Structures are given as structure tokens and as C-alpha cells.
Amino acid sequence: MEQELRKEARKLLEEGKVDYIIGFAPGSLKFSTTPLITEEKEEIASLVINSFVVNNLAKFLTEVPGRIGIVAKGCDSRSIVSLIQDNRIARENVIIIGVPCSGLIDIVKVEKLVGKDRDEIDDIALQGEKVAVTVGGGKTELPTKEALFDNCLSCEFPTPQEYDILIGEPINATCNRELGQEKMKELEGMTPERRWEFWKHQFSRCIMCYACRQVCPACFCEQCFVEETEPQWVLPVPKWQDNLIFQVIRNIHVAGRCTDCGECERVCPVNIPLRSLTKKMYGLVNEMLNYKAGTDKNAPPLMTAYEHEEAKDLIR
Amino acid sequence: MSVTDICHRKKFLAQGNIYLPHIVVIDKIVEETPSVRTFHFNFKDEKLRKRFTFESGQFAELSIFGVGEATFCISSSPTRNGHLECAINRVGLVTNALHRLGVGAEIGFRGPYGNTFPLELMQGKNLVFIGGGIGLAPLRSIIWNVLDNRDKYGKIDIIYGARSPADLCFKYELASWSQDKSVNLVTTVDKGDKNWTGKEGFVPTVLEQIAPSAKNAVAIVCGPPIMIRFTFPVLEKLGFIPEQMITTLEKRMKCGIGKCGRCNIGNLYVCRDGPVFTYAQIRNFISDEY
Amino acid sequence: MTTKKISKKDIGKLLEGWSRELTVFVPSKDKGVTEMAKWDGKDTGFLEWYRNTVIPAKSSFLPAMEKMFSFQKNNDGYHLELSPDQQKRIVFGIRPCDARAMVIIDKVFTDSYEDPYYVSKRKNTVLIGLSCTNPYDSCFCTSLGVKPAESADVDLMFTDIEDEFLIEEITDKGKELLAAASVVKKATKADDAKAKTEKAAVSAMVIRKLDIEDISEKLQACFTDKDYWEKVAAKCVSCGVCTLLCPTCYCFDICDELSKKQGTRYRSWDSCGFSIYTQMPMENPREAKWRRVRQKVCHKYEFYPMNSEVIACTGCGRCIRLCPVNWDITQILASVPAEQPAKK
Numbered sequence: 041m042e043q044e045l046r047k048e049a050r051k052l053l054e055e056g057k058v059d060y061i062i063g064f065a066p067g068s069l070k071f072s073t074t075p076l077i078t079e080e081k082e083e084i085a086s087l088v089i090n091s092f093v094v095n096n097l098a099k100f101l102t103e104v105p106g107r108i109g110i111v112a113k114g115c116d117s118r119s120i121v122s123l124i125q126d127n128r129i130a131r132e133n134v135i136i137i138g139v140p141c142s143g144l145i146d147i148v149k150v151e152k153l154v155g156k157d158r159d160e161i162d163d164i165a166l167q168g169e170k171v172a173v174t175v176g177g178g179k180t181e182l183p184t185k186e187a188l189f190d191n192c193l194s195c196e197f198p199t200p201q202e203y204d205i206l207i208g209e210p211i212n213a214t215c216n217r218e219l220g221q222e223k224m225k226e227l228e229g230m231t232p233e234r235r236w237e238f239w240k241h242q243f244s245r246c247i248m249c250y251a252c253r254q255v256c257p258a259c260f261c262e263q264c265f266v267e268e269t270e271p272q273w274v275l276p277v278p279k280w281q282d283n284l285i286f287q288v289i290r291n292i293h294v295a296g297r298c299t300d301c302g303e304c305e306r307v308c309p310v311n312i313p314l315r316s317l318t319k320k321m322y323g324l325v326n327e328m329l330n331y332k333a334g335t336d337k338n339a340p341p342l343m344t345a346y347e348h349e350e351a352k353d354l355i356r
Numbered sequence: 357m358s359v360t361d362i363c364h365r366k367k368f369l370a371q372g373n374i375y376l377p378h379i380v381v382i383d384k385i386v387e388e389t390p391s392v393r394t395f396h397f398n399f400k401d402e403k404l405r406k407r408f409t410f411e412s413g414q415f416a417e418l419s420i421f422g423v424g425e426a427t428f429c430i431s432s433s434p435t436r437n438g439h440l441e442c443a444i445n446r447v448g449l450v451t452n453a454l455h456r457l458g459v460g461a462e463i464g465f466r467g468p469y470g471n472t473f474p475l476e477l478m479q480g481k482n483l484v485f486i487g488g489g490i491g492l493a494p495l496r497s498i499i500w501n502v503l504d505n506r507d508k509y510g511k512i513d514i515i516y517g518a519r520s521p522a523d524l525c526f527k528y529e530l531a532s533w534s535q536d537k538s539v540n541l542v543t544t545v546d547k548g549d550k551n552w553t554g555k556e557g558f559v560p561t562v563l564e565q566i567a568p569s570a571k572n573a574v575a576i577v578c579g580p581p582i583m584i585r586f587t588f589p590v591l592e593k594l595g596f597i598p599e600q601m602i603t604t605l606e607k608r609m610k611c612g613i614g615k616c617g618r619c620n621i622g623n624l625y626v627c628r629d630g631p632v633f634t635y636a637q638i639r640n641f642i643s644d645e646y
Numbered sequence: 647m648t649t650k651k652i653s654k655k656d657i658g659k660l661l662e663g664w665s666r667e668l669t670v671f672v673p674s675k676d677k678g679v680t681e682m683a684k685w686d687g688k689d690t691g692f693l694e695w696y697r698n699t700v701i702p703a704k705s706s707f708l709p710a711m712e713k714m715f716s717f718q719k720n721n722d723g724y725h726l727e728l729s730p731d732q733q734k735r736i737v738f739g740i741r742p743c744d745a746r747a748m749v750i751i752d753k754v755f756t757d758s759y760e761d762p763y764y765v766s767k768r769k770n771t772v773l774i775g776l777s778c779t780n781p782y783d784s785c786f787c788t789s790l791g792v793k794p795a796e797s798a799d800v801d802l803m804f805t806d807i808e809d810e811f812l813i814e815e816i817t818d819k820g821k822e823l824l825a826a827a828s829v830v831k832k833a834t835k836a837d838d839a840k841a842k843t844e845k846a847a848v849s850a851m852v853i854r855k856l857d858i859e860d861i862s863e864k865l866q867a868c869f870t871d872k873d874y875w876e877k878v879a880a881k882c883v884s885c886g887v888c889t890l891l892c893p894t895c896y897c898f899d900i901c902d903e904l905s906k907k908q909g910t911r912y913r914s915w916d917s918c919g920f921s922i923y924t925q926m927p928m929e930n931p932r933e934a935k936w937r938r939v940r941q942k943v944c945h946k947y948e949f950y951p952m953n954s955e956v957i958a959c960t961g962c963g964r965c966i967r968l969c970p971v972n973w974d975i976t977q978i979l980a981s982v983p984a985e986q987p988a989k990k
Contacts, residue, residue, distance in 0.1 A: 159784070375900075425902075
């Protein structure tokens with residue numbers, strides 16, 4: 041699959057169809073990949089596809105100029121479609137190299153299950169229903185269900201919905217929608233007071249690094265509301281109240297654009313379970329407005345259009 | 357010009373804490389332009405009022421408690437004591453809050469910070485002051501300082517410009533300097549109105565027309581970054597060497613004392629190593645970082 | 647210097663003895679992220695899992711959020727009140743990289759004007775260093791003159807020698823603290839030798855290397871090379887992770903909080919990676935991302951050494967481990983062009 045990807049990407053550059061290729065290259069740490077943004081044909085040889093291609097590359101589409109060939113997993117392609125809906129990028133300026141994805145390995149989960157940090161693990165290999173983890177010569181096998189990211193477990197669109205080139209064979213969504221829901225069920229089972237305490241505790245350790253906002257393709261505002269001073273919505277001081285407000289408002293702002301890719305939670309350096317919030321918002325958007333982000337590039341963005349009948353329910 | 361030792365200024369620290377402001381009271385407010393007001397204020401503490409002194413070029417951090425703190429150069433001259441003056445352009449959170457205050461309001465004052473105009477270097481020389489817009493504020497301090505000791509300096513040229521006649525700051529000073537026979541004042545605006553009789557044109561262009569001599573001269577420039585960037589090449593054309601060109605820079609500041617890290621230009625901090633610099637000091641970074 | 651030692655099983659007793667008079671901070675996971683937090687009085691499990699904290703030790707001296715003073719408006723005007731932190735503390739378990747970082751940023755907070763909050767915390771804290779036994783693959787401290795298992799930047803240095811710790815008294819402050827501890831014994835020559843081997847062994851475990859020879863000059867030469875810096879900055883997302891969690895980064899923001907007629911002035915961590923960091927009313931000199939990335943790299947490896955002769959980096963590797971896009975400073979610095987690029 042990697043060979044095919046490199047061939048296609050190289051062809052796009054050689055034929056002058058794109059100015060830049062955005063894809064994944066091997067990272068400098070074990071089991072890591074890093075975004076590759078290049079206009080050089082020679083660098084295409086380092087493009088990879090594996091179980092660790094975590095980044096949502098759609099983020100870079102609003103920054104990199106010109107025509108772009110972008111490698112997109114199922115969730116990424118929805119972010120790209122969402123950006124097209126919002127007129128942030130033009131469809132004709134993007135050539136989507138779709139890569140069907142059977143799920144990415146959550147290295148944090150693997151670390152917990154084998155009791156070792158990633159730099160102490162020799163190898164992690166996804167082998168169908170099992171993930172083989174090798175530590176110091178000894179091999180452990182974990183059920184794949186326990187090693188994938190939560191959002192991969194309940195993935196509805198493993199094959200990109202929108203693409204120009206497809207690498208490999210399409211994958212059908214066979215994932216059980218009930219998987220990866222433990223955290224959500226726990227939160228929904230709490231009383232409002234208990235839930236408030238839970239989030240207060242979580243947001244007490246937020247340091248306002250804004251990694252969650254910066255990696256999110258749906259957060260494309262040139263000036264974020266937290267940067268406004270007149271009026272000032274939140275102080276730049278990481279008090280738990282302001283941290284919580286920031287995240288809640290961010291979720292509201294990206295409602296209908298968030299594809300639940302999970303990047304926000306992955307990048308949080310202090311392990312705040314942000315996806316519990318995004319997933320809830322995603323669910324609400326689906327329930328209330330029957331809308332899933334990034335599935336129809338011709339649909340108007342969620343919050344900019346409504347049907348007459350809806351007005352009676354929504355606007356009170 | 358070397359980095360000035362600023363340790364001796366600790367004598368004005370409130371309770372020995374570098375972040376704690378003194379309380380000052382607004383005495384008078386002068387409307388300069390639609391968006392600029394000059395605030396005259398004085399320390400609430402009588403003893404401090406008598407003791408306090410500063411040198412031209414230095415700045416202060418004014419606090420509106422509950423809103424924030426911002427940096428302003430002290431535009432009154434140390435030769436004219438009795439009160440302090442800062443010219444404030446209404447552009448953001450703190451400055452808008454300041455403009456809403458009236459006479460008698462209390463604000464916080466931390467200072468004086470930064471280095472000073474090199475008066476010793478300037479003595480006996482011809483001085484060319486070049487200002488744009490509210491950039492006249494720090495220049496005003498040094499101009500009065502110089503005029504109050506007129507015989508120590510040579511020829512004085514002041515070239516000052518603004519976007520329009522309404523945007524000219526310190527109009528009363530301009531009137532006073534234009535009456536002063538020992539000063540050659542040239543005012544210009546980018547675009548005049550029907551009553552305007554002065555020059556029209558950008559400050560660097562007018563500077564080139566006036567063409568002051570670089571012989572035994574020092575040029576002192578202050579204005580918006582873009583004006584400064586275009587003025588230096590003109591001065592070089594007129595024969596000024598980088599060590600003869602002095603400017604005072606402005607960057608976003610918070611602590612004002614070289615600790616919070618944000619006002620750097622290369623390895624120099626505008627609040628600690630500046631705001632007064634020679635072109636020679638900042639030449640490597642000015643086109644790229646300012 | 648005579649060395650002492652303590653059995654690992656007695657660490658709890660040692661900390662307990664100290665905690666009667668001082669507040670003891672140890673590596674902790676309780677808040678959901680690893681950081682130096684107040685010891686709960688009994689758990690010494692951190693000796694098992696601790697490699698290095700995510701939140702660096704600078705948070706004990708320059709907290710993420712700190713009250714500077716409070717103000718109140720009465721009928722006769724404003725009254726300001728300070729609440730300096732005078733708590734006497736021990737930070738137990740700081741790694742040599744983080745300890746060196748404190749020494750590096752001390753200069754900022756004592757130079758010209760003394761920062762009262764930082765300095766009083768430093769004066770009132772005893773730093774007890776703990777040698778690494780298991781450096782990460784992202785650590786590169788040895789390239790920056792830091793040794794993972796030894797440190798002279800702390801008051802007491804504990805070196806792991808299997809079931810025991812060898813203790814070196816580095817400063818008088820440390821010596822005084824240790825004097826009353828009864829669980830501490832004299833070390834033997836064999837213990838000293840064991841520690842020496844251990845120190846060398848751990849240093850050899852740091853595999854990531856960085857060549858910093860002439861790095862300041864090299865960066866000066868390519869400062870205006872826009873193409874190079876744009877390439878370097880391409881995948882950076884401009885979050886604040888690398889800077890906020892860097893032990894040698896010290897930038898802070900100051901802001902006021904108001905509630906009716908009273909409020910507080912806070913200072914909090916800030917980052918040169920944020921686009922509003924240098925925002926001015928009319929313009930922003932670092933609006934372009936590549937300028938901010940250049941500022942971060944050049945400040946640490948060029949400007950800081952120009953001002954204080956020491957590179958503002960200790961190779962702790964947090965920036966590499968935690969970066970959302972795996973932007974790696976060691977790779978970047980290795981790619982800095984050796985000569986001035988040809989003028990176009």
C-alpha cells in the first residue's frame with residue numbers, strides 16, 4: 041500500500057497537478073509518525089501508512105498555499121469535506137488521496153496494558169484480531185479491540201467518503217457502535233453534581249496550551265474568542281472555570297464541524313478526556329439535527345441553515 | 357551605546373516589589389487628537405512626588421486595576437517637574453479604559469523603566485528630531501530637555517508628520533516650537549485638508565527634501581515601525597552613519613523589566629536594553645523582527 | 647566530601663521526618679498528570695514508576711498561575727496587598743535536567759531587578775535531586791552538559807545504587823537538612839564505587855545526541871533565510887506545549903481579574919508560539935508562523951547564550967515526547983545550514 045501511495049503522490053508532483061503533498065512520514069520516536077509537507081519529489085519516498093498515522097492532516101489545508109495533494113484517512117476526509125462546506129478551501133484545489141483505515145493503535149492503551157512505556161517496547165504489530173507486542177524478546181498478544189483508539193472502535197466511515205485517488209481496497213464499517221463508549225456511559229450515569237465535580241477536577245490541570253484547538257481542523261478562526269480583549273471572555277490564566285468555559289464554548293463553535301477524530305484528546309499533554317465532550321456534542325448534533333459532519337460536501341454548514349419546521353423547536 | 361545599568365533605579369520600587377505599582381492621581385486631561393489624550397498625573401504619596409525623577413526616553417507601566425497594565429513613554433521632560441505626562445492612544449482594552457477615566461481617578465504607576473536618550477553623546481551636536489504620529493510623545497520629552505538647556509546643543513531641526521492635520525499631536529507644542537527662532541520646525545501631513553498650509557508628504561520623503569547635514573549631527577527618530585524602517589535608509593543616504601541614528605522602539609510589553617520575555621528583538625529586550633537604541637545595535641534584526 | 651546513604655525502604659521515614667517542619671513535594675500522578683505535588687504522607691510508590699514528570703519542576707517556582715497582589719477600591723482610593731509565598735518546602739526527586747534548568751533561568755529572575763515571588767520560593771526550597779535510572783529515548787541531556795545521574799545544581803543528590811541511594815551533600819542547606827535524619831547512614835567506599843559505575847552507565851544510556859558546537863553562530867548566519875525557516879516551521883501547529891512544558895522556558899503574561907471593587911493581578915505561563923504573543927494594536931511582527939518558530943529556536947540556542955553564555959535547553963526531551971506533530975528540535979538543529987545561504 042505504501043508503494044502505491046508513493047507512486048501516486050510522486051505522479052501528482054511530477055505532472056504538476058499539485059504544488060504540495062501532505063502526508064505522513066516516520067517520526068523520530070518509536071511508533072510515531074509526523075506530518076510531511078513537501079514540494080520535493082525526493083521526499084515522497086518517505087511517505088508511510090501504518091497503524092500509527094494519528095495526525096489529522098486536514099489542519100494544514102488552511103495554511104499551506106496552492107494546490108495540495110493530501111493523504112486522508114476516513115475521519116480526515118470528513119474534516120476536508122467540512123472545510124469545503126465552510127468555504128475554507130476550494131474542492132478543485134485539493135486532490136484527496138484516500139486511504140481506507142482499519143483503526144489506529146492507541147499507544148497509551150498499549151503502554152497501560154503491558155506496563156511499559158513506548159520507548160521500552162520493541163515492536164507493536166497489528167495482526168487482524170490481535171495486536172502483537174514484543175518487549176525484551178517476549179511477546180504478548182492483545183485483542184485488537186483493547187488496543188485501538190476509542191473513536192476507531194466505533195468508526196462509521198473507515199473508507200474516505202470523498203476522494204480522488206483511493207489507495208487499496210475500501211473497508212466496510214463493521215465496527216460495533218457500542219464499542220469505546222465506557223467513558224461516555226460512566227459520565228451519563230453520574231448525577232449533575234458528580235459530573236460537575238468530575239470536570240472541575242479534570243480542568244484544574246489544564247495549562248491552556250491550546251494544543252486541542254491548534255490541531256483541530258474545525259478550529260480555523262483567525263482570531264479565537266479567547267484572544268479577544270474587548271470584551272474579554274476568558275482570562276489567559278488557567279483557572280479551572282476559564283479552562284472549562286473555553287472547552288465548552290469551543291465545542292459549541294465546532295458543532296457540526298467536529299468529526300470526532302480524537303486528536304484533541306490525543307495531544308492533550310495533561311490527559312484531559314476531551315473526547316467525552318466532543319463525542320457528546322457529536323451525538324447531540326446527530327440526534328437533534330440528524331447531521332454528521334463532513335459527509336456531504338454540498339450541504340450547507342450545520343449552523344448556517346435551518347428548515348422552517350425546525351425553527352419551531354430550536355428557536356424559542 | 358552600552359546597556360545602561362538600571363539597578364540604581366530600584367529606589368522607586370513600591371515596598372521593594374518590582375511588580376507593585378505606586379498609586380498616582382490624574383490631574384488634567386488634554387485632548388490631542390480624536391484618539392489621543394495626554395494625561396497629567398502625580399503621585400498620591402507626597403514624599404514620592406518630591407523625590408521622583410526620571411530621564412528622557414524612559415517609560416512607565418500604567419495600571420488600571422481590574423483591567424490591566426500597559427506601557428507608555430513618559431512624554432514630559434524631567435526639566436519640568438511638578439507632574440508627569442503620558443500621551444495615550446486609544447487602541448485597546450487598557451487604553452480604552454484609561455480614556456474613560458476622569459480627573460481625580462487613581463491608577464497605578466510602575467517605573468521609570470528602560471534606558472535613556474544619550475544626552476552626553478548629543479551635547480555640542482546638531483540634532484535632527486524626526487517624528488511620526490504619536491511617536492512625538494517620547495521625542496517631546498527629549499526636545500524640551502534639550503530646549504531647556506539650549507546652549508549645550510547646536511542646530512535643531514524637528515521634522516514631524518501625521519496622517520492628517522487632525523492627527524497631529526501636541527499642537528500647542530508645535531505652535532510654541534514654530535515660534536522658537538532657535539528651532540527649525542517642519543510639519544507635514546500625508547493628506548492635508550482645506551485649511552492646511554504646511555507640507556504634504558510622508559515623513560521620510562520630507563526628510564529627504566529638507567536634507568539636514570550629517571556633519572556633527574545626531575538623528576533621533578520615533579514613529580510607527582513602518583516610518584522608522586523607511587527613515588533609516590534616507591538618513592544613510594544623507595550621510596548619517598548607524599551610530600549617529602538613534603531611535604526609540606515600541607513592542608508589546610508586560611513586565612517592563614526584562615523578565616517576561618516578550619519584547620525581544622534578537623537578543624536585546626526593548627524594555628531593558630532599550631527602548632532607546634542606535635541603528636547600529638538593531639540593524640541585524642530590524643528588517644526582520646520589527 | 648563524605649557521602650551518606652539510605653535504604654530505599656526508609657525513604658518514607660525520611661520524608662515523614664521532614665514533613666513535620668516543611669512541606670514535602672514529590673513526583674505524583676494524583677491529579678491525572680505526572681508533576682511535583684504535595685506528598686500525601688505515606689505513598690512512596692513513585693520510586694517505582696517515576697521517570698520524569700510531564701509538568702516540569704519550574705512549576706514549583708514559577709507556577710502556571712500565580713497571584714501577584716490583590717487590590718481593593720475603598721472610599722479613599724486603591725489599596726494593594728501582597729501575599730508572598732513564604733512556605734518552607736522540599737522538592738524531592740528533581741532530575742538533573744530540571745535542576746540545571748532552574749539554574750539557567752535563575753539569571754532571568756535575579757538580573758537587574760529581583761523577582762520577589764520566584765526568589766523567595768527558591769530561597770525557601772531545598773532541592774533534592776534523584777539520579778535517572780531509565781532515560782527516555784527522547785532525552786538528550788548529555789549533549790548539553792547535563793549528566794543524568796549526577797548534579798551540582800541541587801542541595802542534596804541521591805544516586806540510585808539498587809536497594810539504596812547514595813547521598814551527596816552539595817550545599818550547606820542540604821547538609822543542614824540531612825543532619826537530623828536518623829535513617830541516614832555513612833556510605834562505604836564500595837558504595838561510592840558502585841555509584842560511580844552507575845553514573846557512567848546511565849550517561850551511556852542517553853542515546854539521542856545533538857551537536858551544539860557553534861550553534862549560536864550557525865543560527866546567526868541563517869537568521870534571515872525565510873525559505874529554511876518556512877520549511878522548519880511547516881508542520882508546527884503553534885500550540886504552546888513545547889514552551890509551556892519546557893523547564894527553561896519562563897515567559898509569562900500578566901493580567902487582572904476584577905470582581906466588583908476588588909480583584910487580583912495574576913501572572914501565568916505564556917508562549918512565544920502563540921500568535922498574539924507579540925500582538926500590537928497596529929501590527930504583529932510575528933504574525934507568520936515561521937517567525938515564531940524561528941524565535942523559539944533562536945532564543946534558546948542563540949540569543950540566550952549571547953546574553954548569559956549558556957544555552958537555554960537541558961535536553962529533557964519533553965518537547966519531543968509531547969509535541970502533537972513530533973516536531974523534533976534535535977532534527978532541526980542538525981539541519982541548520984553550516985554556511986551562509988547564497989544570496990538570491
